[in-house]
Amino acid sequence: MSETENLDDLLQHGAVKAGQGLLGWRLYVKDGNQLIGGMITETEAYTEDDEASHSFKCKTERNQVMFDSCGRLYVYFTYGMHFCVNIVTGAKGRGEAVLLRAIEPDKGLDTIRARRNFRSDKELANGPAKITQALAITDKDNGIKLNQDKFILLPPEKAVKFCKLPRVGIKQAIEKLWRFKVCD
DNA sequence: AGGGAGATTTTCT
Protein backbone atom coordinates (compact mmCIF):
# COMPACT_ATOMS: atom_id res chain seq x y z
CA MET A 1 0.00 0.00 0.00
CA SER A 2 1.41 3.40 -0.98
CA GLU A 3 1.71 6.38 1.31
CA THR A 4 -1.14 8.10 -0.46
CA GLU A 5 -3.44 5.13 0.05
CA ASN A 6 -2.55 5.06 3.75
CA LEU A 7 -3.43 8.71 4.04
CA ASP A 8 -6.73 8.38 2.17
CA ASP A 9 -7.67 5.49 4.41
CA LEU A 10 -7.04 7.63 7.49
CA LEU A 11 -8.89 10.68 6.19
CA GLN A 12 -11.95 8.87 4.89
CA HIS A 13 -12.95 7.69 8.35
CA GLY A 14 -14.08 11.18 9.31
CA ALA A 15 -12.65 14.30 10.92
CA VAL A 16 -12.72 13.08 14.52
CA LYS A 17 -10.73 9.92 13.79
CA ALA A 18 -8.50 11.70 11.30
CA GLY A 19 -7.73 14.47 13.79
CA GLN A 20 -6.34 11.87 16.18
CA GLY A 21 -4.65 9.80 13.48
CA LEU A 22 -2.89 12.78 11.92
CA LEU A 23 -0.87 13.46 15.08
CA GLY A 24 2.74 12.49 14.46
CA TRP A 25 2.48 12.84 10.67
CA ARG A 26 4.94 15.26 9.12
CA LEU A 27 3.82 18.08 6.84
CA TYR A 28 6.33 19.65 4.45
CA VAL A 29 6.12 22.37 1.83
CA LYS A 30 8.49 22.22 -1.15
CA ASP A 31 10.40 25.46 -1.52
CA GLY A 32 12.71 25.08 -4.48
CA ASN A 33 14.56 21.87 -3.67
CA GLN A 34 14.35 22.20 0.11
CA LEU A 35 11.57 21.01 2.40
CA ILE A 36 10.05 23.20 5.10
CA GLY A 37 7.88 21.84 7.91
CA GLY A 38 7.72 19.24 10.65
CA MET A 39 5.58 17.00 12.83
CA ILE A 40 1.91 17.71 13.53
CA THR A 41 1.38 17.90 17.30
CA GLU A 42 -2.10 19.41 17.75
CA THR A 43 -5.34 19.28 15.72
CA GLU A 44 -9.07 20.01 15.99
CA ALA A 45 -11.95 18.25 14.22
CA TYR A 46 -14.85 20.06 12.55
CA THR A 47 -17.80 18.30 10.94
CA GLU A 48 -20.97 19.19 9.08
CA ASP A 49 -23.17 18.43 12.12
CA ASP A 50 -21.07 20.63 14.37
CA GLU A 51 -22.41 24.07 15.28
CA ALA A 52 -18.88 25.44 15.53
CA SER A 53 -17.89 24.36 12.03
CA HIS A 54 -17.75 26.65 9.00
CA SER A 55 -19.58 23.87 7.15
CA PHE A 56 -22.49 23.65 9.62
CA LYS A 57 -25.59 23.04 7.48
CA CYS A 58 -24.47 25.39 4.75
CA LYS A 59 -22.10 25.21 1.80
CA THR A 60 -20.76 28.65 0.92
CA GLU A 61 -18.16 30.16 -1.34
CA ARG A 62 -15.62 30.16 1.48
CA ASN A 63 -16.08 26.63 2.79
CA GLN A 64 -16.79 24.73 -0.43
CA VAL A 65 -13.41 22.97 -0.30
CA MET A 66 -14.51 21.27 2.94
CA PHE A 67 -17.14 19.46 0.86
CA ASP A 68 -14.67 18.27 -1.77
CA SER A 69 -12.81 14.94 -1.66
CA CYS A 70 -10.37 14.40 1.21
CA GLY A 71 -6.63 15.08 1.16
CA ARG A 72 -6.92 18.74 0.17
CA LEU A 73 -6.02 21.86 2.10
CA TYR A 74 -8.78 24.20 3.29
CA VAL A 75 -7.25 27.61 3.98
CA TYR A 76 -9.33 30.46 5.39
CA PHE A 77 -8.69 34.03 6.45
CA THR A 78 -9.75 35.19 9.92
CA TYR A 79 -9.51 38.00 12.45
CA GLY A 80 -8.63 40.41 9.67
CA MET A 81 -5.02 39.27 9.45
CA HIS A 82 -4.49 35.53 9.85
CA PHE A 83 -4.71 32.41 7.71
CA CYS A 84 -5.48 28.99 9.19
CA VAL A 85 -5.01 25.65 7.44
CA ASN A 86 -7.11 22.48 7.57
CA ILE A 87 -6.84 19.06 5.97
CA VAL A 88 -10.14 18.06 4.33
CA THR A 89 -11.53 14.70 5.46
CA GLY A 90 -14.49 12.44 4.70
CA ALA A 91 -16.14 11.50 1.44
CA LYS A 92 -16.77 14.01 -1.32
CA GLY A 93 -19.96 15.88 -0.44
CA ARG A 94 -19.33 15.75 3.32
CA GLY A 95 -18.31 19.10 4.76
CA GLU A 96 -15.60 18.26 7.26
CA ALA A 97 -11.95 18.97 7.96
CA VAL A 98 -9.20 18.89 10.57
CA LEU A 99 -7.69 22.19 11.69
CA LEU A 100 -3.92 22.07 12.21
CA ARG A 101 -3.15 23.85 15.48
CA ALA A 102 0.54 23.10 16.09
CA ILE A 103 3.62 21.73 14.33
CA GLU A 104 7.16 21.07 15.56
CA PRO A 105 9.38 22.15 12.65
CA ASP A 106 12.38 19.94 11.85
CA LYS A 107 13.27 20.91 8.28
CA GLY A 108 13.93 24.37 6.82
CA LEU A 109 14.46 25.81 10.30
CA ASP A 110 16.49 28.79 9.09
CA THR A 111 13.71 29.85 6.74
CA ILE A 112 11.06 29.35 9.40
CA ARG A 113 12.97 31.32 12.03
CA ALA A 114 13.33 34.22 9.63
CA ARG A 115 9.62 34.16 8.74
CA ARG A 116 8.73 34.02 12.44
CA ASN A 117 10.98 36.91 13.34
CA PHE A 118 13.51 34.77 15.25
CA ARG A 119 11.27 33.86 18.14
CA SER A 120 12.11 30.96 20.44
CA ASP A 121 11.85 27.51 18.89
CA LYS A 122 8.75 26.72 20.94
CA GLU A 123 6.91 29.65 19.38
CA LEU A 124 7.72 28.85 15.75
CA ALA A 125 4.47 27.04 14.88
CA ASN A 126 2.51 26.43 18.10
CA GLY A 127 -0.73 28.01 16.87
CA PRO A 128 -2.96 27.77 13.80
CA ALA A 129 -1.93 31.08 12.28
CA LYS A 130 1.69 30.59 13.27
CA ILE A 131 1.78 27.44 11.14
CA THR A 132 0.66 29.34 8.07
CA GLN A 133 3.33 31.98 8.73
CA ALA A 134 6.06 29.40 9.24
CA LEU A 135 5.16 27.42 6.11
CA ALA A 136 4.06 30.48 4.07
CA ILE A 137 0.59 29.05 3.43
CA THR A 138 -1.98 31.53 2.04
CA ASP A 139 -5.40 31.55 0.39
CA LYS A 140 -3.61 30.71 -2.87
CA ASP A 141 -3.07 27.23 -1.45
CA ASN A 142 -6.78 26.63 -0.78
CA GLY A 143 -7.97 23.38 -2.39
CA ILE A 144 -4.51 21.99 -3.25
CA LYS A 145 -4.12 18.21 -2.80
CA LEU A 146 -1.49 16.70 -0.53
CA ASN A 147 1.27 14.46 -1.92
CA GLN A 148 0.79 15.71 -5.47
CA ASP A 149 3.18 18.59 -5.87
CA LYS A 150 3.81 21.37 -3.38
CA PHE A 151 2.65 19.76 -0.13
CA ILE A 152 3.92 16.48 1.30
CA LEU A 153 2.47 14.53 4.21
CA LEU A 154 4.55 11.62 5.53
CA PRO A 155 3.46 8.90 8.01
CA PRO A 156 4.70 8.96 11.63
CA GLU A 157 8.08 7.44 12.42
CA LYS A 158 6.71 6.17 15.71
CA ALA A 159 3.38 6.05 17.50
CA VAL A 160 2.40 9.08 19.59
CA LYS A 161 0.26 9.45 22.70
CA PHE A 162 -2.31 12.22 22.83
CA CYS A 163 -4.89 13.94 25.05
CA LYS A 164 -8.46 15.02 24.20
CA LEU A 165 -9.25 18.62 25.08
CA PRO A 166 -11.94 21.27 24.45
CA ARG A 167 -11.50 23.30 21.29
CA VAL A 168 -10.16 26.83 21.41
CA GLY A 169 -11.58 30.15 20.23
CA ILE A 170 -15.17 29.03 19.62
CA LYS A 171 -18.41 29.62 21.49
CA GLN A 172 -20.52 26.81 20.03
CA ALA A 173 -20.28 23.13 20.98
CA ILE A 174 -17.61 23.71 23.60
CA GLU A 175 -18.55 20.42 25.26
CA LYS A 176 -17.00 18.42 22.43
CA LEU A 177 -13.49 17.19 23.23
CA TRP A 178 -12.35 17.44 19.63
CA ARG A 179 -8.95 19.02 20.15
CA PHE A 180 -6.16 16.46 20.06
CA LYS A 181 -2.70 17.20 21.36
CA VAL A 182 0.47 15.12 21.61
CA CYS A 183 1.49 14.63 25.26
CA ASP A 184 3.40 12.20 27.44
C1' DA B 1 4.89 34.83 33.82
C1' DG B 2 0.41 35.93 33.23
C1' DG B 3 -3.54 38.62 31.74
C1' DG B 4 -5.88 42.00 28.83
C1' DA B 5 -6.60 44.86 24.90
C1' DG B 6 -5.72 46.17 20.10
C1' DA B 7 -4.99 45.03 15.33
C1' DT B 8 -7.80 44.66 10.94
C1' DT B 9 -11.00 42.72 7.12
C1' DT B 10 -13.62 38.83 5.35
C1' DT B 11 -17.80 36.54 5.80
C1' DC B 12 -22.33 35.92 6.91
C1' DT B 13 -26.88 37.81 9.15
Add this chain to the structure above:
DNA sequence: GAAAATCTCCCTA
Protein backbone atom coordinates in the same frame (compact mmCIF):
# COMPACT_ATOMS: atom_id res chain seq x y z
C1' DG C 1 -23.26 45.60 11.33
C1' DA C 2 -21.15 42.04 14.26
C1' DA C 3 -18.44 38.24 15.00
C1' DA C 4 -14.57 35.64 13.86
C1' DA C 5 -11.43 27.91 14.41
C1' DT C 6 -5.88 34.43 16.40
C1' DC C 7 -1.42 36.70 17.53
C1' DT C 8 1.42 40.09 19.66
C1' DC C 9 2.48 43.65 22.47
C1' DC C 10 2.40 45.98 26.76
C1' DC C 11 1.10 46.21 31.32
C1' DT C 12 1.25 44.65 36.15
C1' DA C 13 3.19 41.60 39.81
